Amino acid sequence: MPKKGYKSLSVKDDFYTLLERVYTERLELLQRHGIRSVSAWVNQMVDAFLTEGETHRVEHIKSIEKVVKMRDKELNKVVTVKLVKGVMVCWECGSSRCIHSDYARQIHGHYVSLQPSK
Ligand SMILES: [Zn+2]
Numbered sequence: 793m794p795k796k797g798y799k800s801l802s803v804k805d806d807f808y809t810l811l812e813r814v815y816t817e818r819l820e821l822l823q824r825h826g827i828r829s830v831s832a833w834v835n836q837m838v839d840a841f842l843t844e845g846e847t848h849r850v851e852h853i854k855s856i857e858k859v860v861k862m863r864d865k866e867l868n869k870v871v872t873v874k875l876v877k878g879v880m881v882c883w884e885c886g887s888s889r890c891i892h893s894d895y896a897r898q899i900h901g902h903y904v905s906l907q908p909s910k
Contacts (some may be wrong), residue, residue: 826878843894850895860896875900 873896
């Protein structure tokens with residue numbers, strides 16, 4: 793039974809073993825990004841995958857330390873996202889969960905893929 797507010801998904805044993813192995817190999821890197829479980833890691837990857845299509849809407853302009861600037865083609869304006877206390881906050885939407893902050897997280901290196909590290 794998942795804890796309150798959560799649902800569970802089933803995956804084949806082999807796939808879970810693969811996820812757990814890669815997670816363990818990258819434990820230090822993932823933990824530096826605030827990911828503390830296989831479940832949190834899978835959630836982050838699925839979230840990045842689902843928002844990937846939307847990010848074609850935005851185009852990277854530049855990144856300076858804790859600031860990512862991008863052009864939003866739909867809004868036709870420059871949008872600024874800033875890293876505030878470890879959270880990407882969009883100055884346009886006032887949110888940390890919008891297309892701009894998601895894109896900034898990917899640009900800022902908070903996206904960690906399933907591919908083996910080299
Ligand atoms: Zn935004």
